[in-house]
Amino acid sequence: xxxxxxxxxxxxxxxxxxxxxxxxxxxxxxxxxxxxxxxxxxxxxxxxxxxxxxxxxxxxxxxxxxxxxxxxxxxxxxxxxxxxxxxxxxxxxxxxxxxxxxxxxxxxxxxxxxxxxxxxxxxxxxxxxxxxxxxxxxxxxxxxxx
Amino acid sequence: xxxxxxxxxxxxxxxxxxxxxxxxxxxxxxxxxxxxxxxxxxxxxxxxxxxxxxxxxxxxxxxxxxxxxxxxxxxxxxxxxxxxxxxxxxxxxxxxxxxxxxxxxxxxxxxxxxxxxxxxxxxxxxxxxxxxxxxxxxxxxxxxxxxxxxxxxxxxxxxxxxxxxxxxxxxxxxxxxxxxxxxxxxxxxxxxxxxxxxxxxxxxxxxxxxxxxxxxxxxxxxxxxxxxxxxxxxxxxxxxxxxxxxxxxxxxxxxxxxxxxxxxxxxxxxxxxxxxxxxxxxxxxxxxxxxxxxxxxxxxxxxxxxxxxxxxxxxx
Amino acid sequence: xxxxxxxxxxxxxxxxxxxxxxxxxxxxxxxxxxxxxxxxxxxxxxxxxxxxxxxxxxxxxxxxxxxxxxxxxxxxxxxxxxxxxxxxxxxxxxxxxxxxxxxxxxxxxxxxxxxxxxxxxxxxxxxxxxxxxxxxxxxxxxxxxxxxxxxxxxxxxxxxxxxxxxxxxxxxxxxxxxxxxxxxxxxxxxxxxxxxxxxxxxxxxxxxxxxxxxxxxxxxxxxxxxxxxxxxxxxxxxxxxxxxxxxxxxxxxxxxxxxxxxxxxxxxxxxxxxxxxxxxxxxxxxxxxxxxxxxxxxxxxxxxxxxxxxxxxxxxxxxxxxxxxxxxxxxxxxxxxxxxxxxxxxxxxxxxxxxxxxxxxxxxxxxxxxxxxxxxxxxxxxxxxxxxxxxxxxxxxxxxxxxxxxxxxxxxxxxxxxxxxxxxxxxxxxxxxxxxxxxxxxxxxxxxxxxxxxxxxxxxxxxxxxxxxxxxxxxxxxxxxxxxxxxxxxxxxxxxxxxxxxxxxxx
Numbered sequence: 001x002x003x004x005x006x007x008x009x010x011x012x013x014x015x016x017x018x019x020x021x022x023x024x025x026x027x028x029x030x031x032x033x034x035x036x037x038x039x040x041x042x043x044x045x046x047x048x049x050x051x052x053x054x055x056x057x058x059x060x061x062x063x064x065x066x067x068x069x070x071x072x073x074x075x076x077x078x079x080x081x082x083x084x085x086x087x088x089x090x091x092x093x094x095x096x097x098x099x100x101x102x103x104x105x106x107x108x109x110x111x112x113x114x115x116x117x118x119x120x121x122x123x124x125x126x127x128x129x130x131x132x133x134x135x136x137x138x139x140x141x142x143x144x145x146x
Numbered sequence: 147x148x149x150x151x152x153x154x155x156x157x158x159x160x161x162x163x164x165x166x167x168x169x170x171x172x173x174x175x176x177x178x179x180x181x182x183x184x185x186x187x188x189x190x191x192x193x194x195x196x197x198x199x200x201x202x203x204x205x206x207x208x209x210x211x212x213x214x215x216x217x218x219x220x221x222x223x224x225x226x227x228x229x230x231x232x233x234x235x236x237x238x239x240x241x242x243x244x245x246x247x248x249x250x251x252x253x254x255x256x257x258x259x260x261x262x263x264x265x266x267x268x269x270x271x272x273x274x275x276x277x278x279x280x281x282x283x284x285x286x287x288x289x290x291x292x293x294x295x296x297x298x299x300x301x302x303x304x305x306x307x308x309x310x311x312x313x314x315x316x317x318x319x320x321x322x323x324x325x326x327x328x329x330x331x332x333x334x335x336x337x338x339x340x341x342x343x344x345x346x347x348x349x350x351x352x353x354x355x356x357x358x359x360x361x362x363x364x365x366x367x368x369x370x371x372x373x374x375x376x377x378x379x380x381x382x383x384x385x386x387x388x389x390x391x392x393x394x395x396x397x398x399x400x401x402x403x404x405x406x407x408x409x410x411x412x413x414x415x416x417x418x419x420x421x422x423x424x425x426x427x428x429x430x431x432x433x434x435x436x437x438x439x440x441x442x443x444x445x446x447x448x449x450x451x452x453x454x455x456x457x458x459x460x461x462x
Numbered sequence: 463x464x465x466x467x468x469x470x471x472x473x474x475x476x477x478x479x480x481x482x483x484x485x486x487x488x489x490x491x492x493x494x495x496x497x498x499x500x501x502x503x504x505x506x507x508x509x510x511x512x513x514x515x516x517x518x519x520x521x522x523x524x525x526x527x528x529x530x531x532x533x534x535x536x537x538x539x540x541x542x543x544x545x546x547x548x549x550x551x552x553x554x555x556x557x558x559x560x561x562x563x564x565x566x567x568x569x570x571x572x573x574x575x576x577x578x579x580x581x582x583x584x585x586x587x588x589x590x591x592x593x594x595x596x597x598x599x600x601x602x603x604x605x606x607x608x609x610x611x612x613x614x615x616x617x618x619x620x621x622x623x624x625x626x627x628x629x630x631x632x633x634x635x636x637x638x639x640x641x642x643x644x645x646x647x648x649x650x651x652x653x654x655x656x657x658x659x660x661x662x663x664x665x666x667x668x669x670x671x672x673x674x675x676x677x678x679x680x681x682x683x684x685x686x687x688x689x690x691x692x693x694x695x696x697x698x699x700x701x702x703x704x705x706x707x708x709x710x711x712x713x714x715x716x717x718x719x720x721x722x723x724x725x726x727x728x729x730x731x732x733x734x735x736x737x738x739x740x741x742x743x744x745x746x747x748x749x750x751x752x753x754x755x756x757x758x759x760x761x762x763x764x765x766x767x768x769x770x771x772x773x774x775x776x777x778x779x780x781x782x783x784x785x786x787x788x789x790x791x792x793x794x795x796x797x798x799x800x801x802x803x804x805x806x807x808x809x810x811x812x813x814x815x816x817x818x819x820x821x822x823x824x825x826x827x828x829x830x831x832x833x834x835x836x837x838x839x840x841x842x843x844x845x846x847x848x849x850x851x852x853x854x855x856x857x858x859x860x861x862x863x864x865x866x867x868x869x870x871x872x873x874x875x876x877x878x879x880x881x882x883x884x885x886x887x888x889x890x891x892x893x894x895x896x897x898x899x900x901x902x903x904x905x906x907x908x909x910x911x912x913x914x915x916x917x918x919x920x921x922x923x924x925x926x927x928x929x930x931x932x933x934x935x936x937x938x939x940x941x942x943x944x945x946x947x948x949x950x951x952x953x954x955x956x957x958x959x960x961x962x963x964x965x966x967x968x969x
Contacts, residue, residue, distance in 0.1 A: 001895065005627075008894050012630065027654060031647035036919075038644040038651055041912055045637040052630045059626065071893045076683025080889055083679055083861070087882060094875065106865065107858040114682055114854035125855070129862055137506065190508060191795035196802055199508070215509070218873045221660040225874065228657060255643075256650055257657060301923040309648045327920040329603070330645040330913065332733075335789045339732060342786065343599040345921060357787055357807060426805040 002060045004071045009056035016050035082113040103130045177237050177407050178211040185216055185230065185241045187223025193334070193354055193431065197272050197395055198242040200427040201418055208414035215242075223247035224258045227398070231264060235400040237407035241265075244274065245396040249451040253458040254309040262447040268397040268411035270438035270446065271418055272428060275353040275375060276393055277367035278314075278382070281344045282360065289366040289385035292348060293322050300325035302347040305340045307331050310391070311350035313458065314368065314382075317389060338362070352393075356432035369393075374434040391454050394436065396443055405440075412440035469821030473517070473829060481518040482826050485525020486833045492526070493533025494845070496543040496674040496860050497867030500530035501666065504796055506870070516804040517819060521826040523800060524776075527793050528580055528830050531736065531773040532838055535572035539765070540565060540848050543677045543860060547669035547902065548736035548772035551744035554899070555757060555764030561691065562760055565846045566704040571714065571762050572769045573838040574706070579722045579770030581831040583777040586726055587784065588824045592810070595785030598730045600934065603917035606731065608938035610911045613738075614903075615945040616745040628900045631891065635904025638663055646916055658876040665737070665906065667868035671881035672898055674864050676888025678857045685853055692849050706762070714766035717747040721767045725774025730782065732790040733910060736775040741903055743771030749949075777827065783808055784820075 024042050031038045086109035094102035107126035116122060182205075186198045195217065202213040218226040223243045233239040248260045278289070286292040296302055306312050306328040315326050329346055331337045334354045340346045342361045349355075355362045356375045364376040370390040372381055383390045397411060418424045419437050428435055438446055473479050485507075492503040503526040511519035534545030539556030552572060559568040586594070601609070641652045642662030653659040681688055706714075721743040728739035747767035748757045757764050779791040787809025789795040801808045806816065813820055848856070868881040891898050922928040929935065 004894055005624075008896075023652070027650075027652045029649050031644070031649050036646065036916060038647050038649045041908075042637055042640045042651065045633045045640075048633045049630055049637075052626050052633065056626050056630070071895070073683060075685075076680055076889075076893065079679050079683035080886075083682060091875070091878070102865075103862055107862050110682075110858035110861055111854065114685065114857060116854050121855070125858065129859055133862075133866060189792070189795075190504075191789075191792070191797075191799040196799045199799075200803065216873050219661065220872060220874070221657045224660075225657050225872075229874075254648070255660075257655060303921050303923075327923055328646070329917045329920040331917075332645060332913065335795070336732065339599075339788055340602070342788070343602055345602045357809065360810070427803055430802045430805045430807050 001069075001071065002062070005060040006057050009053040009060065012053035013050055013057070016046045016053065020046045020050070079113075083110055086110050086113055100130060103133070177410055178209050180238065181212045181214055182206075182209070182237070183214050183216055183239045185218050185226045185239065185243075187218060187220070187226035187241065187243045187247060189219040190217050193274070193352065193433070194242070194244055194395060196427065196431060197433060200424050201242060201271055201395075201397075201415065204418040204421050204424050205411065205414050207421075208417050209410070221255065221258070222251060224251055224255065224260075227260060227265070230398060230400055233400045235266070235402035235404075237399065237403055237411070239400070240268065240411070241398040242395065243398060244393050245270070245447060245450070246393050248398070249447060249454050250310065250391065250393075250458065253455060262444070262451050263401070265398040265401055266403045266408055267443040267447055268399055268408045268440050269415040270394045270396045270443045271415055271435065272395045272433045273369065273371075273436045274393040274395075275356060275364075275367065275373045275432070275434065276369055276391075277351060277353075277364050277373065277379075278348050279341060279351045279355040279362050280348045280365050281341050282363050284347065284363075284365075287363070287365060288380055289318075289382060289387075292365055293318070293324070296324045296326070296347070297322070299347075301327060303327045303329050303345065305329050305331045305337045305346045305349035307334065307337050307350060307352070310458075314350060314389060318387060321387070353433065375432050389457055391457060392446075392450060394438070394446070396447070408440045412443075415439075465817050465821035466825065468818060469823075469825040472818070472822045473521075473825040476517070478515075478518040478521045478822065478826055479829060481514060482521035482525045482830050483833050483837075485522040486529035486830050487525075487837060489526035489529025489531075490533035490834070490837055490841075491529075493530030493545045494536040495863045495867075496537045496541065496545050497670050497864035498870070499534065499546040499666070499867060500527050501792060502867060502870040503530060504793055508796065508800065511800050511803075516801070516806060517822040517826060519800055519804065520797060520823055521830070523793070523797060524780075524827055525830045525833070527776050528773065528827075529834055529837075531580065531776055532573060532576035532769070532834050534772070535576060535765070535769050536569065536845050537860075539568045539572060540845065541677070541856065541860070542681075543674040544669075546736070546772075547665060547673065548740045548775075549768065550669070550673055550737070550899065550902065551740050551768035552765050552772075553673075554744070554768075555759070555761050558758070558760035559762065559765070560849065564704075564760070565849055566842055567706055567710075567762065568765055569842050569845060570706055570839075571710075571765045573835065573842070575714070575718050575721065575766040575769035576773040577831055577835045577838070578718055579725055579772075579774035580777065580834065581828070582722045583726050583729070583774035584824075584827050584831060587777045587781055587827070591781050591785045592813070594730060595781055598782060599786075601731060602932075603914045603921060604929070604932045605935045605938065607911065607914040607918050608935040608942070609731070610907055610914065612938045612942040612945070613742055614907065614911075615942050615949070616742050616749065624895070627895065628897045631896045631898065631901040632904035635901040635906075636908035638668075639905045639909045640912075645913055656876070658872070658874060662909075663880055664871050664877065665735075666871045667877040667881040668884045668905070669737075669902065670864045670868050671884035672888030672891070672901075675861065675881060675885040676892055678860050678864075679885065679889055680892055681853055682857055689852055710762050714763045716750070717743075717763040717767040718770040720746055720750070721770030722774045725771035726778040728771070729775040729778030729780075730790070732782065732788070735791065735906065736772045737902065738906055739775040740768040740772035741899065743767045784812070785810060787812075 020043060024039055028039045086106060089109060090102045090106040093105050104126040107129055108122050111122045184198060184202050186195050188194050199215050202215050206213045224247055226241055227247050230241045248262055251258045252260050286295045304315055304326055312328055319326050331340060334352060337349050337351060338355060338358060341349050342358060364373060364379050366385060367373045367379060367381045368390055369392050370383060381390060416437055419435055489500060489503055492498045504523050507522060507526060511522060534549040535552050538544040538549040538553035539560050542553050542557040544550045544553050556568045641659055643650050643660050650660055724743045724746060725739040728734045744764055744767050747763055748754045780794055782788045782790040783794040789798050798808050865878055868877045871877045888898060
């Protein structure tokens with residue numbers, strides 16, 4: 001964790017500087033005179049983050065403990081990436097086809113990614129879930145949500 | 147040869163017509179044939195949402211098809227209006243909103259650039275009783291009285307919910323030499339709270355202060371007409387400030403929606419004027435019914451756009 | 463008071479009880495499903511309520527609000543994915559308990575704490591609505607500012623392992639809260655041209671992404687381990703794991719009392735919300751405990767504190783509504799609309815003009831608490847079995863519901879994008895050990911603090927001498943200073959003890 005902390009500290013410090021110098025001036029105009037500037041709170045926060053991340057780096061320098069496990073396991077990163085892809089696909093289908101496609105692909109896709117291979121589950125679960133959602137909103141509650 | 151070509155053309159025409167790709171005439175005659183979606187650009191539970199749902203009920207009865215109310219809050223209705231622009235002009239999606247989203251927001255918010263020509267209008271039904279309100283026991287009952295008091299009490303506080311509120315107070319202060327502190331509030335409920343708790347001297351209300359007649363009084367309507375709920379209080383124009391802006395609820399549709407569909411909705415909306423359920427709701431909420439049909443609504447939008455532009459960008 | 467008897471007869475012989483029960487059941491289920499929550503349920507059942515009589519309609523809506531407060535504990539405890547952001551602290555200790563095979567114990571405590579908090583808060587509403595509301599009026603922006611500063615001291619101990627990282631997380635929370643239109647100048651901040659961001663980042667999609675979806679992805683990356691763990695647990699080996707022992711009740715009772723109090727106070731103050739209540743309650747109980755470092759490993763009082771507070775907020779947030787007609791929360795605003803749609807005007811007049819209906823309402827609300835108890839208890843064993851279902855079947859379902867819940871916030875796909883963005887943030891903070899608790903607190907409390915500070919500046923006419931006119935505010939500011947000093951002394955004492963023991967060990 002020490003190494004991870006040090007790296008996070010550096011990354012955060014960079015993010016803070018970028019935000020202070022680039023993003024805040026770009027995205028927030030200065031307000032009229034006489035009132036608290038709209039940039040004030042965001043700037044204070046970023047300065048605080050900068051200072052704190054430098055502190056974080058400093059307190060984590062030095063030799064790491066004998067067994068310092070890396071924070072991310074390969075499986076977790078893999079899960080993040082794969083599920084991310086499933087989401088991207090589902091959202092694309094939402095825009096091109098419609099919400100039903102979105103739901104089905106999301107559920108079926110994540111089932112596959114997680115290692116479920118039985119076809120009746122991969123096919124059946126999305127349909128059952130979408131059906132129950134439809135029943136809940138359109139029938140029981142009587143409100144169309146789309 | 148010609149017969150076959152004619153046959154093919156006829157078949158194509160039939161197919162096209164049947165799949166509904168031919169817009170307009172055929173569809174409008176039997177409008178509506180399926181449920182309609184009414185968007186509301188605010189969250190559920192607000193003043194506008196209330197009237198929208200009540201109107202939806204009346205329209206559904208009149209048009210014979212259910213109307214689904216969908217809340218799409220964001221940027222005071224600008225997000226919903228933007229989405230409306232991209233919807234099909236077939237009369238099956240409408241936006242029920244305060245007309246300020248088109249005739250005031252563009253002058254007050256960045257990145258909102260609607261003009262009245264961006265939409266079609268099927269009618270207006272209620273007006274917002276916007277105005278300056280004060281705690282019931284305040285030592286002034288109208289705007290001149292307030293100004294006199296304010297001169298004696300510089301540094302008074304007022305609750306400002308929107309940029310328009312600040313604009314009003316700024317203009318009045320400029321002309322009369324007042325010193326005001328604007329207390330920002332984020333919702334109608336907060337604004338009412340400040341009045342009931344007597345934390346501010348005045349506040350600019352969108353009309354909900356009438357729900358608390360024992361605690362709050364109106365001192366200057368900012369509409370061009372005197373409030374039906376407070377007929378004895380002179381308006382801001384009568385007090386010498388030509389700054390009144392009327393806000394009304396309007397039904398907007400995407401540009402290009404056929405005129406007869408607009409007329410159908412407009413006629414259906416008129417029934418709300420006499421519908422007992424609708425009247426019950428508007429009376430409980432202190433919201434006056436002021437019906438405008440499609441043509442009048444369109445006219446009002448254009449007139450007020452020009453007028454508000456002058457007021458809101460005038461001396462800025 | 464005699465109206466109360468009429469109320470009991472009305473509610474129990476009429477259809478309203480059925481609708482209350484339906485509301486509680488619906489709310490419980492919606493609350494238990496991560497992603498969906500009470501705002502969804504209430505907003506979406508409004509059309510249903512048009513066809514019902516006023517008491518049934520309100521019973522339904524209030525039932526949903528209450529049921530979801532209890533139901534959200536279920537997914538927090540079993541899956542570490544809070545059903546609502548207000549159950550996030552419940553997960554901190556509830557999930558470890560579940561992973562130790564004590565799921566039913568945690569579920570029971572969550573339920574009991576929720577019901578007790580809810581019931582007591584409803585009693586407060588019924589008995590004290592009018593006088594309390596008048597007092598609440600005395601809390602203006604200046605007082606609120608002081609109260610919020612004071613409440614920030616509670617959460618000092620919530621940053622988990624590292625103070626620095628906790629503070630960084632809080633600063634990020636505050637930073638993200640500034641996205642949107644600034645309230646005084648109406649200048650858009652950090653909206654990148656997206657109109658959908660001009661009202662800011664909404665808590666619901668953000669919390670769903672950070673807490674639920676991120677958690678699901680982390681679990682997805684640890685499937686084998688987690689499933690093996692679940693397989694090893696034989697829920698039911700030790701009967702004590704299924705129920706709450708007397709000792710645990712004794713430890714949790716003060717937590718529940720504290721939680722109910724904090725939740726009720728937070729509910730009356732406008733605009734704070736249930737999440738603030740449950741976080742503060744958890745923080746307070748942890749601070750008051752003799753073993754604060756054990757929180758997060760399965761302390762049942764943590765579950766009790768969080769759940770009692772998050773349920774106590776709901777009825778007390780109706781106090782300004784019933785007494786003054788002012789809605790203090792989203793649910794209250796929707797209820798006002800429901801009242802008006804039935805031709806009634808909420809406010810002090812309601813007590814005078816419609817005493818019978820008010821009595822019916824009170825009875826309906828109390829019955830909702832009892833129904834919640836019955837339903838929750840009946841469902842315990844069923845819920846606990848969810849642990850047996852392999853995660854790979856649960857995760858996709860949860861992902862879908864999270865999308866639905868996020869979408870429902872604004873009926874716009876944009877909310878799903880926000881959810882996904884914060885999923886990444888949540889994933890990173892979980893893995894790099896940055897506390898999302900302090901992030902959320904910063905996010906929720908900071909804007910109200912900024913707003914009340916600006917309001918105070920204006921109300922005090924930019925002159926701090928005027929603060930003398932606000933004795934309540936002064937009290938809270940002093941309390942905040944005292945608390946900070948006391949905590950600092952305790953920390954110093956702690957470090958002194960550690961230094962001493964270290965010195966002893968070395969000699």
